[in-house]
Amino acid sequence: MPHLEQLAELVGHEDRVWCATWHPTKPILATCSGDKTVRIWQATNAQDPSKWQCTNVLEGGHKRTIRSVAWSPDGRQLATGSFDATTGIWERDEDESGDYECVATLEGHENETKSIAWSKSGALLATCSRDKSVWIWEVEEDNDFECLSVLQEHTQDVKMVAWHPTEELLASASYDDTIKIWKDDDDDWYCSDTLHGHESTVWAIDFAPSGDEIVSASADQSLKIWKRFPPGNPFGIVTPRRGEPVWKCVATVSGQHERCIYSVSWSKAHGLIASAGADNTIRLFEATEARPEAEGRLTPEQQRAMNEPGVLVETVAVAQVKEAHGTSDINSVAWYPSETHGDWLASGGDDGSVRIWRLVQ
Amino acid sequence: MAFSGALTLSDLNDFISPSQACIKPVEVAKTAETQGAIKVDNSGSYYEVSQDGSETKLETATISLNDCLACSGCITSAESVLVTLQSQEELYSILKQNKIAIETNDPSTHRTVVVSISPQTRASFAAKYQQTPLQVARKLTWFFKSLGVHSVFDTSFSRDLALLETGREFVDRYRKAIAKGVLKPPNMNGSAAPADAAAGGSGDMEVDTPKPKKRIIRRGAAATTDEPAVAVETESAMPMLASACPGWICYAEKTHGYMLPYISETKSPQQIMGSMVKNHFGSQLNLNPDQIYHVCVMPCYDKKLEASRSDFYSDLYKTRDVDCVITSTEVEKMFSEQGQTDMSVFGELDLDLGYNSVIKDPNTGADQVLIGASGNASGGFLEYVMQYAAREIFGIDGVDVDRAVGVEVKTVRNSDFREVTLEVPGSGEVLLKFAAAYGFRNIQNLVRKVKTGKSPYHFVEVMACPSGCINGGGQLKPPGDNFVAVPLKDWIAQVDGQYRNGVLARKPEENPVLEQLYREWLGGIDTPKAREQLRTGYHAVEQNLVNPLAVKW
Numbered sequence: 001m002p003h004l005e006q007l008a009e010l011v012g013h014e015d016r017v018w019c020a021t022w023h024p025t026k027p028i029l030a031t032c033s034g035d036k037t038v039r040i041w042q043a044t045n046a047q048d049p050s051k052w053q054c055t056n057v058l059e060g061g062h063k064r065t066i067r068s069v070a071w072s073p074d075g076r077q078l079a080t081g082s083f084d085a086t087t088g089i090w091e092r093d094e095d096e097s098g099d100y101e102c103v104a105t106l107e108g109h110e111n112e113t114k115s116i117a118w119s120k121s122g123a124l125l126a127t128c129s130r131d132k133s134v135w136i137w138e139v140e141e142d143n144d145f146e147c148l149s150v151l152q153e154h155t156q157d158v159k160m161v162a163w164h165p166t167e168e169l170l171a172s173a174s175y176d177d178t179i180k181i182w183k184d185d186d187d188d189w190y191c192s193d194t195l196h197g198h199e200s201t202v203w204a205i206d207f208a209p210s211g212d213e214i215v216s217a218s219a220d221q222s223l224k225i226w227k228r229f230p231p232g233n234p235f236g237i238v239t240p241r242r243g244e245p246v247w248k249c250v251a252t253v254s255g256q257h258e259r260c261i262y263s264v265s266w267s268k269a270h271g272l273i274a275s276a277g278a279d280n281t282i283r284l285f286e287a288t289e290a291r292p293e294a295e296g297r298l299t300p301e302q303q304r305a306m307n308e309p310g311v312l313v314e315t316v317a318v319a320q321v322k323e324a325h326g327t328s329d330i331n332s333v334a335w336y337p338s339e340t341h342g343d344w345l346a347s348g349g350d351d352g353s354v355r356i357w358r359l360v361q
Numbered sequence: 362m363a364f365s366g367a368l369t370l371s372d373l374n375d376f377i378s379p380s381q382a383c384i385k386p387v388e389v390a391k392t393a394e395t396q397g398a399i400k401v402d403n404s405g406s407y408y409e410v411s412q413d414g415s416e417t418k419l420e421t422a423t424i425s426l427n428d429c430l431a432c433s434g435c436i437t438s439a440e441s442v443l444v445t446l447q448s449q450e451e452l453y454s455i456l457k458q459n460k461i462a463i464e465t466n467d468p469s470t471h472r473t474v475v476v477s478i479s480p481q482t483r484a485s486f487a488a489k490y491q492q493t494p495l496q497v498a499r500k501l502t503w504f505f506k507s508l509g510v511h512s513v514f515d516t517s518f519s520r521d522l523a524l525l526e527t528g529r530e531f532v533d534r535y536r537k538a539i540a541k542g543v544l545k546p547p548n549m550n551g552s553a554a555p556a557d558a559a560a561g562g563s564g565d566m567e568v569d570t571p572k573p574k575k576r577i578i579r580r581g582a583a584a585t586t587d588e589p590a591v592a593v594e595t596e597s598a599m600p601m602l603a604s605a606c607p608g609w610i611c612y613a614e615k616t617h618g619y620m621l622p623y624i625s626e627t628k629s630p631q632q633i634m635g636s637m638v639k640n641h642f643g644s645q646l647n648l649n650p651d652q653i654y655h656v657c658v659m660p661c662y663d664k665k666l667e668a669s670r671s672d673f674y675s676d677l678y679k680t681r682d683v684d685c686v687i688t689s690t691e692v693e694k695m696f697s698e699q700g701q702t703d704m705s706v707f708g709e710l711d712l713d714l715g716y717n718s719v720i721k722d723p724n725t726g727a728d729q730v731l732i733g734a735s736g737n738a739s740g741g742f743l744e745y746v747m748q749y750a751a752r753e754i755f756g757i758d759g760v761d762v763d764r765a766v767g768v769e770v771k772t773v774r775n776s777d778f779r780e781v782t783l784e785v786p787g788s789g790e791v792l793l794k795f796a797a798a799y800g801f802r803n804i805q806n807l808v809r810k811v812k813t814g815k816s817p818y819h820f821v822e823v824m825a826c827p828s829g830c831i832n833g834g835g836q837l838k839p840p841g842d843n844f845v846a847v848p849l850k851d852w853i854a855q856v857d858g859q860y861r862n863g864v865l866a867r868k869p870e871e872n873p874v875l876e877q878l879y880r881e882w883l884g885g886i887d888t889p890k891a892r893e894q895l896r897t898g899y900h901a902v903e904q905n906l907v908n909p910l911a912v913k914w
Contacts, residue, residue, distance in 0.1 A: 108805050110616070144815075146774070147805040187775055 002361045004282065004321045004345065010041055010354040012054045017348030019068045019332045024075050027336075028055075029346055031354045032066035038080055038090075040100075041354065049344070049356065061088040061102040068115045073122040077103075081113035087127050089143060104143045108135060108150075115160040119168055124148070126170050128158035134172050134182065136189055149189035151182060160204050165211045165268070173202035179216055179226070181247060192241070195226055197249045203277075206266040208287075213313070214247070215287075217261035217275055222254040225287055225313050235312075250312040256283055267335035269342025272318060272359070276330035282347060282357070284319040321357070325349030447665045447685050449695045455654045456509045472654040473646065476505050477514040477634045477716070480860060481660040481738060481830045482689040485837045487859035488852075490704040495731050495863055499709035501658075501692075504701070506710060512642075514716040516657065517733040519634035520741075521718070521869035522878070523605065524734055526627040526895050527742055528749035529886075530601070531820055535754060537597040544599055544819075547792050549755070549785055593622040600811065600818040603742045605629040607667035608825030609804065610899060617808050618901030626896045630740065631657050631664055632673055635682025636894040637716060639675075641882045651680040659686050660833030661826065672897050688835025718872075720865070735763055735866040738857050739829030743781060743797050743822040745869065750820075751783050755792055777827050778803045780818075795820045800827035831857045 015034030022029055029041040029052075038058040044051045064083035071078055078100065080088040089104040109129035116127045125137045125145065133152045137145040156175035163170055170182040179195040179202055200219035207214055214226045229237040230245040239246050259278035266273050276282040290312055324330055328351035336344040343359040398410045408416040455472055462471035478501055486497045502513040538544040604610065604625040613620045628636070634657065639650035657664065667673075668683035675682070687695075696702055712719050712729055722730035736744035744762040751757040751767070760767035762781055771780045777799035783792045796818045798807045804823060810816040826832050832853050839847040839855075847855075869875065883891040 107809070147802045147809075150801050150805070 001319070002284070002359060003319045004284070004357040005360055006321075007344070007356040007358050008050050008052050010039075010052050010054070010356070011352070012039055012057075013037070013352045013354070015065075016328075016350040016352055017331060017354055018065065020334050020346040020348040020354055021069055021071060021332075022334055022337050022344075022346065023071050024073055024337055026075065027341055027344075029354070029356075030069050030071060030078060031346075031348055032069040032080060033348075033352070034065040035352075036062050036064065036066060036082075038066060038069050038078065038100075039354075049341075049358070052356065056098075056100055058090055058100045058102075061090070061105075062086065064112075067113065070116050070118055072118050073120055079116045079118065079125060081116040081127060083112040085109045085111055085113055085129065087113055087116050087125075089145070091143075104145060106137060106145050108147065109133070114158060117161045117163050117170075119163045119170075120166055121168070124163075124168060126161040126163065126172075128161045128172055130157040132156060132158060132174075134158055134161060134170070134180075136170070136182075136184075148187055149184075151189055151191065153180060153191050154178070159201065162205050162207060162214075165207050165209065167211065169211075171205050171207070171214055173205045173216060175201045177202060177218075179205060179214065179247075192244050193247050195247050195249070197224055197252075198222070201260075203261060204263045206264050206273075208266050209268045209271060213250075213287075215264050215266050215273055217264040217277070219260040221257045221259060221261065222252050223257075223261060223264060223273070223275055223285070223315075224249050224253075225251040225315070227312060251287065251315050253285060253315045253317075256285075256317055257281070262330065263332045263334075265333050265335045265345070267342060268337055269335065269339045270359075272335075273315075274333045274335060274345055276324065276333045276347060278329045280323050280325065280327060280330060282321045282324045282330060282333060282345070283317060284359070285315045286318050287313050287315050290314045319359075324355065324357075325351045325353060447668070447687070449687050449691050449698070451685050452654075452656055452687065459509055472652055473512075473648055474510045474654045474656065475512045475514065475638050475642070476510050476656045476658065477516050477519075477631075477638070478658045479516045479631075479660060479830075480520075480733065480864075481833065481836065482658045482692070483515075484738065484831065484856050484860040484862075485660065485689045486693075486704065487862065488856040489837045489840060492704065493863050494859060495729070496709065497704075498712055498731065500704060500707040502712055503708040503710040504696070504699075507708075508699070510656075512713045512715065514634065514638070514713060515718050515731075516630045516634050517718040517731075518716045518872075518874075519637060520630035521734055521872045521875055522633050522637075522895065523627055523630045523740070524742065524745040524869045525875065526633075527603070527625055528746045528753075530625055530627055531746050532750055532753045534597055534599070534601055535750065535819065538599050541597050543597050547785070548788075548790050549792075593619075595622045595626065598623045600816055601625050601820050603740075603820075603822045603824075604897075605740050605742065606663070606824045606826075606830075608661065608663040609823045611663065611666055612804070612825065614899055615902045617812075620808060620811060621899040621901060623811060624899060626898065628895055628897050629667065631659065631667060631686075632682060632897070633895060634716065635668070635673060637878075637882075639680070639682050640894065641878070642715065649678055650675055650682075651678040653680075654684050655682065656685045656687060657683050658689065658692055660689055660830050660836045662688060662834050663825070664688075688833075689837050690835050693837055718867075731864040732867045733861075733864050734869050735861075737763075737797075737829065738831035738860045739797075739799070739822065739824050743779075743795050743820065746820055747781055747783065747793065747795055750793060755783075757783070757786075757792075775803070778806075793820075794818050795822075797822040797824075799824040799829050801825070828853050828857075831860060 013033040013035050017031050017033050020029060020031045027043055030038055032038045036059065039054050040056040041052045042055050043049050044053050062080065062082035062084050066080045066082045068081040069078060076091065078090040080090065087106040088102045090100045091103045092098060092100050109127065110131040112130045114128055114130060116125060118125055123139055125139060126134060128134045132154045133150055135147060136149045138148050140146055154172065154174040154176050158172050158174045160173045161170060168184065172180050177198050177200060180191050181193040182189055183192045198216065198218040198220050202216050202218045204217040205214055212228045216224050226247045227250045228245050228247050229235060229239065231239040231243060237246060237248060257277055257279050261275050261277035264273060264275045273285045273287060274282060324347060328349045330347055330349045332348040334346045336342055345357040345359065346354060347357065348354050400408045400410050402408065410416050455474060459471050462468065483494045483497045486492065487494045498515065505513050539546050600623060602624045604627055613624065635655055638655045639653055643650055643653050665686040668681060668686045673682045701707065718731060718733045719729040720732050721728060734741050734745060747762050747768060748760040751760040757767065760783065762768055762770065769782045773780050779797045781795045784790060785792060794817055798804055798821055807821060824830065839852045879886055883894060885891065
C-alpha cells in the first residue's frame, strides 16, 4: 500500500507558511510566509534526506506577507509575490556572500498579489492579484521587466496562475469559480477559454506533465480534471471559437476532502496528484484513462449529443496523511519536479512548519 | 464602540456585490483619548462623548461625485446614478428653464447655452452616418440651435491654444533642465563620441537622483520604493508628460503621485475652451460666467470628471468653466429623444464664428471649410511639440512627424507605443526623443521607467485609451451588432479616417485669432492672466491603506 512517510520537519518561519516550491534542478526548497520572509532549505547531507538546514533568509524586500514564491526555470532567480502588491525578483550574489538580494520590484497591482509564475522558457512572468487582474511581464536584460498585458476578465480575486509545461499558455484560477486560459496573438493576450464547473472559489491549479490536462482544487471540496480538446478532435467535441481548443471537465474527485482544498500538485515524475487543504489532510490520487467499458460512461453518440466528454479520466485515491500539520490547515503541497527525487513531496502549513515527505510504494 | 475606517453605503437600493463595500476612507482625526462613547441627540446628530464628559459634534461623512468616480472601488450602479448629474438630462432642464425665463421675461434665471464639440465626436458621427466632418459640424449646429442653444463651437480651436502653450512649456522646461544640469546638452557638432551615439537614449538622461545601482542590498530595511530620493521640480522635470487625458491624470493622482511633477501644467483643450467661453466670450456678451451654461461634447466619460475638478470651479461666480460634458453616444440618444434619428435629413447651418476653426475655402471659394492642427486623433501633441521644439531649440525647420520627415518614427513593441527621434543631421546624435504611450500596459511601462530614472524620453504623449481618443469610451459604436459585422480594429480605422477628412491643416501659430486673443484677453503671452487661464495643477490623492479586516473577502 503506498503511503507517505515524513522525512523531516523544517521549523524557522515565524508565521504560517503559504507556499513551498522546489528548485527546478537541485534539491533546494524555497518557502515563503506571513513573517514576510522567504527561507531557502537544503539537505545537509545529500545521502540523508532527513536533515535539512535553512541556508538563506530573504528578508526586507516586502512590507507584508509573502504569499507565493517561484524559481525561474534556470534556477538563478526567485520571484516573490506579496500582499504589499509588489513582486520581488531576487538573485544570488555569487561573488560576495552568496546572499540573495532583491534586484527588481514589479509594481502595478492595486492590492495583494496572490500568485506568480514563470513560463517554461523563463521569458515571461505572470502575476495575479485580488484586484481581479492577471499581468504578464516580459523579462528583459538588466533585470528590467516590461508589462506586456493587463488582463481584467476575471470578475473576482484571482488566486493562482500557472503556465503550461512547454507552451506559452497561461491558466488562472479565481474566486469567481472559474479557470481562464490565456494565449497571445503577437503580444496581444486574450482569454481563449473559460472553464466553468466548480461551485466555489478555485484555489489552485496545476498542469499535467503532458500539458493537455489541468487539475484544479476548489473550496467546493472537489478536485476537477480538465482536458484540452483541439479542433477536429476524435471525440467529436465541438470547438466553437475559430481554431481555439476547448477545455472540458473529464473527472471530478468529490467526497474525499472534507473542507476547502487549497493546493494541488501533479507530479512530473510519476503522475500522482497530491492535494491538501483545510481538512488538514494530504491526499494522493492517481488519474488514469478510463476503460471504455467503465460503468456510467456515455456512449460516443451520447457524448457527441451532449458535447460533453463524459468520464474520460478515472481517479483513484492512493494514500492520505491525516493531521499532516497537526490541526493546522495545509496551504501548499509540491512534488519534486524531476525524477531524481520524484518521491519527495513538500508541504507548508498554518503551523509555520514545512514538512518533507517521501512516497513509499 | 470604535469608529470604523470604512464606510458602507446603506440606504441605496442598489446591489453591492458582497465582496465590496465602499472603501472610501473617512478621515478620522485621532485624538489623544482612546475611548469615547457616541451619543445621538433628538435631532439625529451624533456626538462623541469623551471620558471627561465633553461632547464634540460629529460631522456626517459625505461622498461627492468626484470621490466616487475617481475611486472606482465599488461597481454599483450608484456610480452611474451620480454620473447622470452630468448628462443630456441636465441640458434639457437648462433649456426648459430658459424657455420659461423668456416667457416670463425673467432674465435672471436665463443662462446662455454654449455647446463645444470635439473633433473626435465629429469623426465618430461622420463614420457612423456617412457624412463628412463639415456636414456633421453644420448639422450638429442646426440640431443644437433648434433646441435653444445659443452658440456651437469646436474644441479644435481651443486645442490650438493648448498646443501652443504645451510647446512653449516644453521648450521652457528643456532649457531650464539644461541650465540646472538635469539634462546633458547634446553635441551638435557631429563629432560625437561613438559611445554616446550608440547609447542613444538612456545614456543622455541623467536625472538629479544618483543613478540607481544595479545591485541594491535591501536586507534589514523595507524597500522604500514609494518616493524618489530627490524631489523633482516641475519647471525642469524631464520627461514632460502630456496633460490632456483626464483618465491618465486621475490614475496618476490616485496611484502614482510621484509622477505629478512631470505632467505638463497646460490645461486640456476642453478646459481652455471653458476658460475662454466663460471669461472671454461671456464678457463680449456682457454676461457673467454664471450666466453661461457651457456644454462640451466629448469622446469619453472621464472628461466629465475633468469638468468637475475643483481647480476649474470659480468660487467667485459659483460656476464651473465647463458645466456639463456629454459624450458622442449621449448626443446620439438626444437625436432619438427628439425624434430625429436620420442625420441625413437634418438641416444645416453655418458654423458660428468666434471659436470655430473655419475659414473661407481657398480652393472652392465656399464660405466655410474646416481647418485645424495636424497630428493624430488624440490631439497631435507629440507632433506639434516635436516640430516646435526642433525649430525653437535647435533651429531645425520643416520637421513633420505625420510624414516622418526630419525625424525617425518607430513602433515599439505594440501599435500603442511609438517613439519619435530627432537627430543631428549626419551624425545621428539624438537631440530629442519623444514617445506616445496609449493604454494601461504602456502607461505601466512608462511609469516604471520614469520612476527608476531610466526613461530616455523628453516628452511623452500619454493617453489612457488604446488607440487614443478616437476610441474613447463614449464614442459611437458601428451600426449593427457589436463589432461582429465590423471588427473593432476596422471601425477605429474608419473613424480615424474621418478625423481629418476635408480638414485643411494649419499650424496653431498661424491662427490669426489667437494672436488677438492673447493680446485682448490675456494681455500678452506670459502674463499672470495667461497663466491663470491656461495652466493648472495636480493633487495626489492620499492613499489610506484600507484596513484589511474591514474589507469583506
